[in-house]
Amino acid sequence: MTLTLSRVTPTDEGQYTCHLETQKSTTHSNTVTISIVKLNQPRIVLTSPDGGLARFAERSEITRGHSFIITCSISPQYPGGVFHLTFSGSNIDTKPAVNHSASFLFPVAEFRHQGNYSCVYQVEVASHNLSSPSSMPVTVIIKLKLNQPHIVLTSPDGGLARFAERSEITRGHSFIITCSISPQYPGGIFHLTFSGSNIDTKPAVNHSASFLFPVAEFKHQGIYSCVYQVEDAAQNFSSSSALPVTVIIQSPSLLMVCLVAASSLLLFLVILAVVCVVYRRRRGARQLEAHIQTPMAVTLRNHYVDSDEEEEEEEEERDYVNVDPAATKEKQWKLAGADEEESDEDHDYEEAQDDYVTLS
Incomplete structure (x- = not known):
């Protein structure tokens, strides 16, 4: 007779004896003691010694180029044992448990390190190798950290007036918004946002891009900002927005209109006087x-x-x-x-x- 325990549970723990009974007598076998060994679930922790880690509810982001460490640990049950580090379902490294933990160092984070990590604890008990269930997974995302771009407002024909919280452009004049960023990666593009909406996109040339507005109109009044974007490893990464620039479109002042008209009239009179003098001199000659x-x-x-x-x-x-x-x-x-x-x-x-x- 064979007793098979297909799935051992703590209730199966104890001593087992076989009894053979006949009409004349009963025979007892030796006793077998079964102990149920259950390993606890290990824990997994992600850290970054140089500050490249950002934690979120369902993922952890590591800035590319920074280092990070994955630490596996388990509550004390048995001495020794080893920890297996799994990456996206495959075992990638194994280290002995020291004080019931082991650490796995990644000196430089690259895009190939992006994925799900988990730990498994293994120990030998009574000549049997026992493995714990997998720890809760940790999702690692590798990110590019882009500097904040700069934004500059200029007017080629002198229609700009700067103030503490705004810049005023005289209606009818031209103005240029230039976005730039300190060198980190080649290429990339700049998005120009107007009052929160993307209105134009240009490629970065020498880490900058310029957006020309030939004639300032009242529809151009609002808040402008820049966002820099670069693609790496088939992923798009965007910078934070540049500090905004508030543009106010002003109508030409009455004094300015009068000055322009007076200047034009004076120039006409001077030309007329010169023509008359030249004509009279030629006639007299x-x-x-x-x-x-x-x-x-x-x-x-x-x-x-x-x-x-x-x-x-x-x-x-x-x-x-x-x-x-x-x-x-x-x-x-x-x-x-x-x-x-x-x-x-x-x-x-x-x-x-x-x-x-x-x-x-």
């Missing part, structure tokens, strides 16, 4: 040139006539050498007067030529 050219022609003509008359008078003097002295003196006086007038005309002609050269 043409009139003076015409005035100078006319007396010069008359003077040249008189000069030739006077020369012919002088030759005739000399011939008359040779023919009438015996003329009365008084008449001769009178004649000489007339000739001298004519010569003087001719000299005056020559002088006027030279002055006219000088004036003409100067004007030219």
Whole structure:
């Protein structure tokens, strides 16, 4: 006869004896004592010596590059034994139990370490290897820790006014929002958020991206911020939002409008005055040139006539050498007067030529 205990429970613990009974007698076998050994469930704890751990309800996040330690322990039942560390259902490491615990160190967290971890305790009792049930699992997520980006507001055409809690842009001017981040990883993208909603996305070039608004309108008034995102190991990681920038769109002031109008009117008057002065100077130069050219022609003509008359008078003097002295003196006086007038005309002609050269 064979007694089989398919599933041992604490109630099965005790002494077992076989009895053989016949019509004449009863025979007893030796006694077998069965002790039920039950190992407690071990505990598992996740820590990070350099502060790369963040705990949540259903997972623990380790920042990539940081170290972490998984510690397995069990309440004292038997001395010795070993702990098996399982990762996503497979045994990856085994360490002896020291003071009923064992620690497994991961010096640098990488994406391959992401998964579920658990512990199993094993000990030899009465030449039998006993294993505990698995501990509660710990889910480890490897994260990228991205720095907080920066946001800067500028206006290429001078329409920006900065204040303690806001920045004012004059309506009609252009403005640029630039997002940047300190170098950590190559590539990535920047998301520009406006009043909590993503409105534009641009790739990071040299760890920055610029968003241009050519003409500021009232619809652009609100709160702007940046979020940096990078993809690694088929996962997307996002930074925290940049400190927000509040943009207020202002209408151009009446004084500014008046100044612009006055400046335009003054510029028009200056141009008109310059045109008038240039026109008058050119007109005067043409009139003076015409005035100078006319007396010069008359003077040249008189000069030739006077020369012919002088030759005739000399011939008359040779023919009438015996003329009365008084008449001769009178004649000489007339000739001298004519010569003087001719000299005056020559002088006027030279002055006219000088004036003409100067004007030219």
